[in-house]
């Protein structure tokens with residue numbers, strides 16, 4: 001089921017057909033957050049290709065998003081692993097064959113689980129770095145010719161975890177710090193070619209598996225600690241995405257757009273879990 005519907009066009013700040021004739025290529029596009037980014041872009045006129053490993057999930061999401069706007073074309077390209085640049089090159093070629101071009105790229109695919117350092121194996125650490133960081137690099141690599149031809153724009157989906165030390169998330173924080181660095185350097189290197197590169201950093205987004213894992217049932221509600229007094233929504237991320245790809249952001253590159261209700265300014269939200277939870281985990285035999 002889609003999150004957005006045609007009211008996103010009629011009631012929003014954006015004009016219909018804002019992205020008419022444009023194509024967005026999205027890794028993780030069948031996932032919770034990135035799927036709604038795609039819905040917004042498609043509602044506003046874009047065609048899309050969404051990329052994931054799970055064929056059935058990816059194709060189903062593509063069909064549902066395509067139904068949002070008459071005439072929209074949304075490809076669901078499953079069996080693509082962002083850790084493999086050749087797999088992404090194939091997806092990029094298929095997108096150009098079927099949709100004609102790629103103007104915008106969202107590198108959103110990511111792996112996540114909670115683990116303290118002591119129980120995080122070297123292989124598990126490598127896996128998250130490979131999906132989040134290497135996968136983001138591979139995504140731009142595989143679409144670069146199209147981005148160059150169309151003077152396109154890149155949006156990496158980052159996080160705020162690395163702005164301070166967040167226990168149980170060091171693997172993701174390390175990967176996303178790399179993603180921010182990659183985006184900043186690409187903004188400088190590719191700016192002269194007319195390509196913009198930005199990051200979006202979601203805070204605690206309601207309805208996502210990642211957030212659910214961080215807040216077990218019975219845990220103290222976190223929204224009251226957020227300056228704007230609510231959790232974020234996938235629509236909040238979609239709105240910021242539309243802005244960053246729109247002509248309104250034509251002079252915006254090398255930025256990290258934080259969409260977190262002001263949360264990161266008050267530091268980590270570990271509450272009573274710190275330091276007791278960390279101490280308990282740290283005493284076992286290290287997992288290699």
Ligand SMILES: NC(=O)c1ccc[n+]([C@@H]2O[C@H](COP(=O)([O-])OP(=O)(O)OC[C@H]3O[C@@H](n4cnc5c(N)ncnc54)[C@H](OP(=O)(O)O)[C@@H]3O)[C@@H](O)[C@H]2O)c1
Pocket residue numbers: 027028029030031032033034051052053054055057058080081082083107108109110111112131135157158159160201202203204205206208209210211
């Ligand atoms: N959830 C939050 O509150 C939050 C906060 C900050 C940042 N973020 C970031 O926002 C983005 C989306 O998060 P989400 O919570 O919406 O995640 P999600 O629902 O788990 O979606 C992630 C997507 O990535 C795809 N994926 C994972 N590994 C892949 C691989 N190796 N190759 C290709 N595709 C792969 C998955 O599809 P398949 O299973 O089909 O491969 C899935 O559709 C991520 O970059 C995440 O780090 C999330």
